[in-house]
Amino acid sequence: VIQEFDKVVDTLCPFCGVGCQTSVAVKDNRIVQVDGRNGYANENRLCVKGRFGFDYAMSPERLTKPLIRRDDAPKSGDADMRGVDPLTVFREASWEEALARAAGGLKTILRDHGGQALAGFGSAKGSNEEAYLFQKLVRQGFGTNNVDHCTRLCHASSVAALMEGVGSGAVSAPFNDALKAECIIVIGARPTTNHPVAATYFKQAAKRGAKLIVMDPRGQDLMRHASHSLRFKAGSDVAMLNALIHVIVEEKLYDEQYIQANASGFEALKAKVKDFSPEAMAEVCGVEASVLRDVARTYATAERSIIFWGMGISQHTHGTDNARCLIALALITGHVGRPGTGLHPLRGQNNVQGASDAGLIPMYFPDYKSVENIDIRGAYENFWGQTLDPKRGLTVVEIIDAIHEGEIMGMYIMGENPAMSDPDQTHARQALAMLDHLVVQDIFLTETAWHADVVLPASAHAEKLGTYTNTNRQVQIGRPALDMPGEARQDWELIVDLARRIGLDWNYNHVSEVYAEMAAVMPSLKHISWDRIEREGSVIYPADGPDKPGNEIIFSSGFPTADGRGRIVPADLLPPDEVPDEEFPLVLTTGRLLEHWHTGSMTRRAGVLDAIEPQGIAAMNPYEIKRHGLRQGDMIAVETRRGTVDAILRADREVADGTVFMPFCFNESPANMLTNPMLDPYGKIPEFKYCAARIAPA
Numbered sequence: 001v002i003q004e005f006d007k008v009v010d011t012l013c014p015f016c017g018v019g020c021q022t023s024v025a026v027k028d029n030r031i032v033q034v035d036g037r038n039g040y041a042n043e044n045r046l047c048v049k050g051r052f053g054f055d056y057a058m059s060p061e062r063l064t065k066p067l068i069r070r071d072d073a074p075k076s077g078d079a080d081m082r083g084v085d086p087l088t089v090f091r092e093a094s095w096e097e098a099l100a101r102a103a104g105g106l107k108t109i110l111r112d113h114g115g116q117a118l119a120g121f122g123s124a125k126g127s128n129e130e131a132y133l134f135q136k137l138v139r140q141g142f143g144t145n146n147v148d149h150c151t152r153l154c155h156a157s158s159v160a161a162l163m164e165g166v167g168s169g170a171v172s173a174p175f176n177d178a179l180k181a182e183c184i185i186v187i188g189a190r191p192t193t194n195h196p197v198a199a200t201y202f203k204q205a206a207k208r209g210a211k212l213i214v215m216d217p218r219g220q221d222l223m224r225h226a227s228h229s230l231r232f233k234a235g236s237d238v239a240m241l242n243a244l245i246h247v248i249v250e251e252k253l254y255d256e257q258y259i260q261a262n263a264s265g266f267e268a269l270k271a272k273v274k275d276f277s278p279e280a281m282a283e284v285c286g287v288e289a290s291v292l293r294d295v296a297r298t299y300a301t302a303e304r305s306i307i308f309w310g311m312g313i314s315q316h317t318h319g320t321d322n323a324r325c326l327i328a329l330a331l332i333t334g335h336v337g338r339p340g341t342g343l344h345p346l347r348g349q350n351n352v353q354g355a356s357d358a359g360l361i362p363m364y365f366p367d368y369k370s371v372e373n374i375d376i377r378g379a380y381e382n383f384w385g386q387t388l389d390p391k392r393g394l395t396v397v398e399i400i401d402a403i404h405e406g407e408i409m410g411m412y413i414m415g416e417n418p419a420m421s422d423p424d425q426t427h428a429r430q431a432l433a434m435l436d437h438l439v440v441q442d443i444f445l446t447e448t449a450w451h452a453d454v455v456l457p458a459s460a461h462a463e464k465l466g467t468y469t470n471t472n473r474q475v476q477i478g479r480p481a482l483d484m485p486g487e488a489r490q491d492w493e494l495i496v497d498l499a500r501r502i503g504l505d506w507n508y509n510h511v512s513e514v515y516a517e518m519a520a521v522m523p524s525l526k527h528i529s530w531d532r533i534e535r536e537g538s539v540i541y542p543a544d545g546p547d548k549p550g551n552e553i554i555f556s557s558g559f560p561t562a563d564g565r566g567r568i569v570p571a572d573l574l575p576p577d578e579v580p581d582e583e584f585p586l587v588l589t590t591g592r593l594l595e596h597w598h599t600g601s602m603t604r605r606a607g608v609l610d611a612i613e614p615q616g617i618a619a620m621n622p623y624e625i626k627r628h629g630l631r632q633g634d635m636i637a638v639e640t641r642r643g644t645v646d647a648i649l650r651a652d653r654e655v656a657d658g659t660v661f662m663p664f665c666f667n668e669s670p671a672n673m674l675t676n677p678m679l680d681p682y683g684k685i686p687e688f689k690y691c692a693a694r695i696a697p698a
């Protein structure tokens, strides 16, 4: 009953990239109810995370005081600190002491070893303003481009392919455009689990008669609504997609006029796919040739076709090649730049689009402007009044390796949890323990924070004001509903405090001033002022004028590339880096559960969500379980060349034969202790979706 609330705040869901707008009801500084608002992306809908996952912000486990590592608390690299009293490892400190210690350690490394010995991980959970300030601090204050965030672990290969192919890493059309499409491809994504509200649009489109083609080695709910369900062999994406292109070329289903006007590279593509006939590829990808032919014809001949993809495409050593094939499909059929067509990598975290746009990546300033371009760098040097690093920085996994090499000695990590999210987790945790100085800013004592020298208690999503950009390119405003607990402080203020303490002359009085600075350097935010976002709640970029609505569809008159054309880049079929053998005969693949998000730092502290999925699991199909002489509920040991993890065995008929699926959110069963850190050469994304494994009773 609305009168029983102290206030109702219009804000955003803190979880996935769908960016649902919410109304948050508060009583006695506690969120008591969350409802969906009539936002463009959610039209009053919310999933279980958005509706019931809010209480993590009020968890008694919130950090409320700055912490400093005790002198006698060695770093072990073993972050399994469950059951350990934090005050045996850390002591509480005043803000003055903690910030002085945090900045002092970074400054000492800067003075003695230079900026290349420092690095920063920002967060896609934070606001655009926080992301902008964080990358500015690393670039201007540390003097290095060693700054990255979790986009490296989710869509870096998609962005690499999109930048190369169409000159922009953003989606070309919102997911709502599924309702305007005649044909929808969803590949390597499980929207009913990971983007549940977006999935409602896909289901709705299918009910209205659109052809829905779902391609996934695992079965999934969306297949119940699909006209075509292709459970292809994991790792064979290029074989399957090149076979589709082969059919389109062979049967002349491509749009010659569109290609002539808008794309280059078609001849090379034709030559490449010659040997990829569906008949030749059927065995490789495990899909019948006739089905491949039918899918190719359905996609190519529809008036409007759109492609959505997720990390099943991107998290491979050939992730960029996978995305190149999708871009090629769209470019040769002209299915881009019109309503109901396009390319849409579904973004994982709530602000992964915005954090990437804001420059929280090692090779680009804001808006994907290369740090290696002398003119662009010169402009930033003038703007920030500082000589800047001319080389691209190291990516997430490269930074971990550089710590092992002794090249990086200090880090500032805000809101990221590499001790859970990085591949080959033991290697990553050992790296964190090797750092001379680690500052972690977070709302919980995460597995990463256990390795810190200084822990700064920060603000939860429900406590801060800022802008966030969802997967649709909608810049939206999140508003504070709660007061922060104890002595916790706003993230953006902490970044500013650290910057000032390492000698930068920063002066911001309100987060809107940070936004104004961003908007001044980012063409994507032209005509989108803070006041406008406050007023309208959400504005899609790019916008043509301060009073004009943003453009939902981009690329309708060419591409933002040097010659204005899209570039088709043919892809070769390469095997995954580590394939099953006699010793490790199974495939391990990782992902998420509906109820848990990312490394679980928030959702495992959300009562309802953790009650539904409370334990670390490993899922196999019932036939595999029987074949191994096991039963659902058994505790099993999953082993790869990097380690062994115990988990409860779950029977799941959606998991393919010969495969084990593990979510990576459970610290008692940390799947990333097992995953392969080998990188895609272009996007530098690890191969989370495929490595060789074996199982045994635990």
Ligand code: SF4
Binding pocket: 013, 014, 015, 016, 017, 018, 019, 020, 042, 045, 046, 047, 048, 049, 050, 051, 195, 196, 197, 198
């Ligand atoms: Fe939140 Fe995503 Fe669910 Fe919407 S779909 S409520 S943004 S988790």
